[in-house]
Amino acid sequence: MQATYKEPDELGYYGEFGGAYIPEMLYRNVEELRSNYLDIINSASFQEECRFLLKDYAGRETPLYYAARLSQKYHTNIYLKREDLCHTGAHKVNNTIGQILVAERLGKKRIIAETGAGQHGVATATVCALKGLQCIVYMGEKDIERQAPNVARMRMLGATVIPATSGSRTLKDATNEAIRDWINHPENTFYIIGSVVGPHPYPDMVARFQSVISKEIRTQLKEKTGSELPKAVIACVGGGSNAAGTFYHFLDEPSVDIIAVEAAGCGVTSGMSAATTQLGKPGILHGSKSFVMQTKDGQVVEPHSISAGLDYPGIGPLHANLFVTGRGKFLSATDKEALSAAFELARLEGIIPALESAHALAALEQVKFDKDDNIVICLSGRGDKDMETYMRELNKK
Amino acid sequence: MSRLSEVFKSGKKILNIYCTAGFPRLDSTLPVMRALQESGADIIELGMPYSDPLADGETIQKSSAVALANGMNMQVLFEQLKNMRQSPSLGGVGEAIPVVLMGYMNPVLQYGFENFCADAANVGVDGLILPDLPQHEFEKTYRAILEKYNLDLIFLVTPETSEERVKKLDSLSSGFLYAVSSSSTTGGEKDFNEVKEYLQRLQSYQLKNPVLVGFGIKDKKTFNDACKYANGAIIGSAYVKIIQQAPSPEVLTKCFIQSILN
Structure with missing residues (x-):
């Protein structure tokens, strides 16, 4: 039996699963997050603001x-x-509150996210509005047709919804497009992933927020x-x-x-x-x-x-x-x-x-x-x- | 000495052309490679299509989707490449030109990493570019297998890669080092002055490998610009775009390569 099922090892592995299989173009951003996320989320200022937002806002x-x-x-x-x-x-907002506070502390001004049904997109657009940060949500073209009310909510909250037209035009492809966006905007962009997926440290970070x-x-x-x-x-x-x-x-x-x-x-x-x-x-x-x-x-x-x-x-x-x-x-x-x-x-x-x-x-x-x-x-x-x-x-x- | 080391020994500026296996038609793979070799390309980078190519822009994504729809997979690819090293008159690319396979980890893992290396080496492939293979996984698990089959592994560096990490990735690479010209997916456009500064920085590091510049190289001018500060350059999306509509990619390949080299 392993010591804990909750947390991955240093390289982001839960047993044989996890890690960071990313192209070099993402390395700096992911490494920046990896080397800072625990210090940030354990800091008193983060804990205090997160607690406040979870209680009075969420x-x-x-x-x-x-x-x-x-x-x-x-x-x-x-x-x-x-x-x-x-x-x-x-529950999606538990995670987006956590990640927007991390993004803010890393000095990022532009937020991207992927969404399937639109729940994570709405939760991301919400916290971006709250913090006055630019928000771009990638959503499969097919899902945009299927989930019109959530598309409208994101737009009302000020987000730009970009259709993912590659592949099967659903969540998987929206995620690909968000990752490609991140590759193309390495300077100022933070990627708020909506689930316990993605390269280390995302699975651990999102699990902690949830x-x-x-x-x-x-x-x-x-x-x-x-x-x-x-x-x-x-x-x-x-x-x-x-x-x-x-x-x-x-x-x-x-x-x-x-x-x-x-x-x-x-x-x-x-x-x-x-x-x-x-x-x-x-x-x-x-x-x-x-x-x-x-x-x-x-x-x-x-x-x-x-x-x-x-x-x-x-x-x-x-x-x-x-x-x-x-x-x-x-x-x-x-x-x-x-x-x-x-x-x-x-x-x-x-x-x-x-x-x-x-x-x-x-x-x-x-x-x-x-x-x-x-x-x-x-x-x-x-x-x-x-x-x-x-x-x-x-x-x- | 590996074919890659051999090709750089001459000191000439190297033109590496990317094409997607099984594109535009399933059976185009070898004819396109032969046309590249005959037209004067120095290295062929053959893309193995994947459903979710994260580092690629629209052009190469589309070519991958077409190739997959055409029925391309690893078995078909190695079957097509079986006689790759025959002389051009017999339909191969000959013994001299280096061939590098580029692709993503998942299809390689499903094929079996060692099986894949064995089959690649067996048909005469010289090296691999696997953009989502992490450095520590390479060191821990995969380096020994690649060495066993004498395959070069080419790492990517970008303008965002720190000096320390560039040197590390250079020390782990063999064949050449792939300098991504800017932080972007393939097929993007960037300002060359920034690229120049970055390539000069790489030159100052005294790397053990030759450096080829990729991403954003599309014509004679961008190729020559890149060659001023590196050992050569890689053209991908621009070439894939040229052959995507072509009934016979061979003719267009000659025109394209000549427009760059002459």
Whole structure:
């Protein structure tokens, strides 16, 4: 068993995964970040400002809600970590607040980001508006068509949204374009990555910013149940930032089951899936070694999920390590199962979850818990952005 | 002595041309290489197409996408290059001209790094450019394999690379050192005065490897400018653009190379 599952080694490796597989053109910027990020985020001024923004701006702490009717249905005790109540509607803002403060302290004036469904783009545009910094968001041309309301939000917040027209014109390609932008603007630009992916130190930095989720869970659970430790923590995984945050402070507590739920799309073997640990192989994508969905020739393939936030052919290296070591249990939920879990939560608890979070809820159908167990599920975002999909489903009924 | 060392020994300014394997047609690879050799290119840099080429601008991205759609992969490539070292009259590029493969780590890893090196060396490839191979991974794992197969590994440096790191990467490279002319993806345009200052800085470091300048070199003028402060230069996007529409890339290749050398 390794000493910790939370943090990578000096070169950014979680076991065999991670590292910084970047062209030399990115070296200086990544190295600048790597050699400064820990000092910055451990500094008193950073901690103070971050705490203030998370509380008064983002609305933390978020509630840990005992979902009584859901618990009754599954004969166990289910707590929902309400990241959906964060400003901008999802956990993404925890990370963008952290990174904008790092960017500011490195003297950067121009912020770039990639986005899939637009949640990370909105969270980045939000903190850029807050700090008066220029914001450029790369978004796949296809996603721009699919996620018009979030495109409008980003524009209203003052961001420039640039369509990624290369490759499959979705999140993977938006990430490529953001990285190419960074190569072309080495002087003044900071790249705010939205998940626990990318070259070291990004996976570690983003995991630290999201770890506030599990930090709060421990305190809140102690108040509610007398114990800081639940039986299991459950979160959905695309790149894996809400999962990294939800798992973080439980990773080195062997009594806590870590359950990650990937998007199976139309079914793991359907050819239309995003279940990376089941369909992928170790490889390199966006600067780090992890599980990657790819052809036998090593060309990255396009995944499918009903949820744009899980529609990514890779997974953060922290999660790849949880998978191969067996520390994490990896499940998957299909588009259909996620939709049904979303409707169930809406009807039982009066909460409309994001489609991403609905995948985590779908795990309840797959794992049997005891009636005395305390289970924490991360409700990573709210469903407003998914209403069009939900309406289509309602009209079918 | 390796073909790369040999070609630099003459002291002439080296013209290295990049082309994408399997582009514009699947079976163009060797005919294009032969046309380059016959037209007077000194080194051929053959790109192995990848779905996510981070360091490349639009032109080379597109050529990679076309090559992949044409059915290019490593197996096909090594099959096409099997008789590469035959004389031009038999359809090869002959024994003399160095051939360097350029590509990204993921397809190479899936093929198996050692298998890849063995097959590359076997068909007569001289060196590799793998822009996303980190220096410490090279030192830890891959250097020994490359040495086993006598393959040169060429590192990139940029205007942002510190003196200390340039010297380190030079000491790890063999064949030549690839000086990216400006911080950009391939196919970009930059002000030559800045490039000049950077190349002069590289000259002052007394590097062990010859230096070839790449990115932004596109015609006679930019080639000659670069050659004033380096051992030669690499043309990629400009050449790929020329042959992308061509029914027979061979004819256009001759015109293009002549427009640079004459």
